[in-house]
Amino acid sequence: MGKLPDYGIDAPTVVRNNAAGGILAWVASLGMFILFRRSNADFAWSILVNGGIAGTILVTLAAFMFWSSKVGKFWIRDKLLNSISWRGDEQVLDIGCGRGLALVGAAHRLNTGHATGIDLWSAKDLSRNTVQAVTENALAERVADKITIKTGDARALPFSDDSFDVVISMTAIHNIKGKAERRRAIGEAVRALKAGGTLAVFDIFYAGSYVRWLRELGITEVSQSGIILLWMVPGRLTIARKGA
Numbered sequence: 001m002g003k004l005p006d007y008g009i010d011a012p013t014v015v016r017n018n019a020a021g022g023i024l025a026w027v028a029s030l031g032m033f034i035l036f037r038r039s040n041a042d043f044a045w046s047i048l049v050n051g052g053i054a055g056t057i058l059v060t061l062a063a064f065m066f067w068s069s070k071v072g073k074f075w076i077r078d079k080l081l082n083s084i085s086w087r088g089d090e091q092v093l094d095i096g097c098g099r100g101l102a103l104v105g106a107a108h109r110l111n112t113g114h115a116t117g118i119d120l121w122s123a124k125d126l127s128r129n130t131v132q133a134v135t136e137n138a139l140a141e142r143v144a145d146k147i148t149i150k151t152g153d154a155r156a157l158p159f160s161d162d163s164f165d166v167v168i169s170m171t172a173i174h175n176i177k178g179k180a181e182r183r184r185a186i187g188e189a190v191r192a193l194k195a196g197g198t199l200a201v202f203d204i205f206y207a208g209s210y211v212r213w214l215r216e217l218g219i220t221e222v223s224q225s226g227i228i229l230l231w232m233v234p235g236r237l238t239i240a241r242k243g244a
Contacts, residue, residue: 005137007101008128009069010171010231015062022058025051065231072230073101073170076237079228080168080200081105083239089113090165093192095154095185096120096172100134100147106168107143113165115143118152122175154185162194171230174205182206186213190242199240202228207236214240 009015029051036044080102088111094103097117107115121129131149138144152158154173167189176182186201193199199219201210207224214222225237 003136003140005104005140006099006133007069007073007137008099008133009066010073011065015065015069018058018065019062022055022060022062025055025058029055061232068231076202076228076230076235077102077105077170080170080202080237081109083200083237084109084166084168084198086110087113091163091194092116092166092168093118093157093159093164093189095157095167095169095189096175097134097149098129098170098172100137102168102170103134103147104137104141104143106166107138107146108141110146114146114148116148116150116164118150118154118157119172120153121151155181155188157188157192159192161191163192165194165197167193167197167199169201169203171203171235173201174203174207179206179209182209183213186210187217190214190217190219190240193242195242195244197242199242200237202235202237204230204233204235207238210236210238214238219243 029048033044033048086109088109090110090113092106092110092113092115094106094115094117097103097119100117103115103117117134119129121131134149135144138147150158154176169189173182173185176185189199203210211222211224219240219242221241221243223239227234227236
């Protein structure tokens with residue numbers, strides 16, 4: 001049996017810290033309860049209850065974030081890709097491709113087309129976020145011949161104007177610091193998109209601004225989903241079609 005694809009844990013440090021903090025809260029509150037239950041029962045019970053609640057919240061958050069990495073983001077990936085009317089011959093760009101979740105998903109929808117992924121490979125945002133990890137996943141899913149991987153910045157894409165029929169991005173642009181810099185990344189996505197092409201972006205925190213920025217950039221056909229929770233954070237799927 002071949003190696004199975006692995007798309008990693010998102011925000012691994014946050015998941016680990018929440019889980020560890022929750023367990024520590026449970027253990028500490030239980031220890032304080034045992035220590036004070038005879039001398040000050042009311043205080044001991046208060047510590048146990050409040051520590052138990054805090055610990056449960058933190059562990060639940062860690063569990064939901066883990067579930068989001070292993071299940072939730074696959075559902076969102078499919079929702080994003082299903083919003084595109086595929087022919088199979090598209091040239092596709094995935095901005096902030098990470099370990100290749102959306103990139104590989106797009107490649108599965110291609111026949112004669114090709115998908116290019118670009119990233120700066122931050123391990124802080126995604127565990128083992130490397131070119132090698134993308135390559136291994138593409139090989140495991142048997143689409144490596146349909147994929148090219150590049151290192152580059154979303155704010156200065158190394159592609160000429162009108163290069164791609166489809167541009168996609170999942171939970172990447174929010175990592176760029178500064179509103180002006182995020183807007184610049186959206187502008188670069190539009191620049192690289194061919195006339196008549198589709199831009200599909202799922203993102204958290206700042207996605208509400210993307211519709212306004214796209215319209216300022218001259219894109220008139222723009223729609224946005226309602227709130228979709230990922231990692232206990234509200235996100236939105238934005239779909240835009242560039243006029244011919």
